Amino acid sequence: SPLLDAFRQRGLEVLFLTDPVDEWVMSRLEKFEGKTFQAIDAEEVDLGKQTRIEGAGEDREQTIELISFLKKTLAGRVADVKESQRLTDSPCALVTPKGGLSHNMERLMKMADREFAPNRRVLEINPRHPVIRNLGAHLEKKRQGAQLEEWAHFLVDYVLLGEGTVEDPQRVVRNLNTIMGEASAHLAAEA
Numbered sequence: 001s002p003l004l005d006a007f008r009q010r011g012l013e014v015l016f017l018t019d020p021v022d023e024w025v026m027s028r029l030e031k032f033e034g035k036t037f038q039a040i041d042a043e044e045v046d047l048g049k050q051t052r053i054e055g056a057g058e059d060r061e062q063t064i065e066l067i068s069f070l071k072k073t074l075a076g077r078v079a080d081v082k083e084s085q086r087l088t089d090s091p092c093a094l095v096t097p098k099g100g101l102s103h104n105m106e107r108l109m110k111m112a113d114r115e116f117a118p119n120r121r122v123l124e125i126n127p128r129h130p131v132i133r134n135l136g137a138h139l140e141k142k143r144q145g146a147q148l149e150e151w152a153h154f155l156v157d158y159v160l161l162g163e164g165t166v167e168d169p170q171r172v173v174r175n176l177n178t179i180m181g182e183a184s185a186h187l188a189a190e191a
Helices: 002-010 022-028 060-073 103-112 130-142 146-163 169-190
Strands: 080-083 092-095 122-125
Touching (some): 002 092, 060 122, 060 130
Parallel strands (some): 080 122
């Protein structure tokens, strides 16, 4: 999971909870031996001593413009778009908004009540990742276009694909076909 990036980098322990009952247990169990539990998918996770991730200040204007574009384009799919300080190896992640139910709890609620409407999550982007930097550079040149909007949606689909909860498999397949077509064209041009 991309959410583990910062924990691995800082050497912080993560407790994996795999049983459905764990959600209810952890909501009541706040501390153990002086350590406070927190969900790693929370929007405002406390990582202890914050160390600035290298390259976080580069292309600040480009990052702000990309975040604004993503907020507008993904308004119906995500609650917000923010720059991440937790991601190191991944381009983006979806996190639970402050005060919201965890993604796993929402999944359990949906199993109990098919009409349950989950909250939209927050998309955190890693401005140091090549995919995000390239999208920002492309946005600077083009300013708009269907391809940019498709890439914006693919960022969310990318995370959902990793979680195993893709909303629209056909959109993902279309985007992957386009990506593979463009990549193979570059390969053919280089040969």
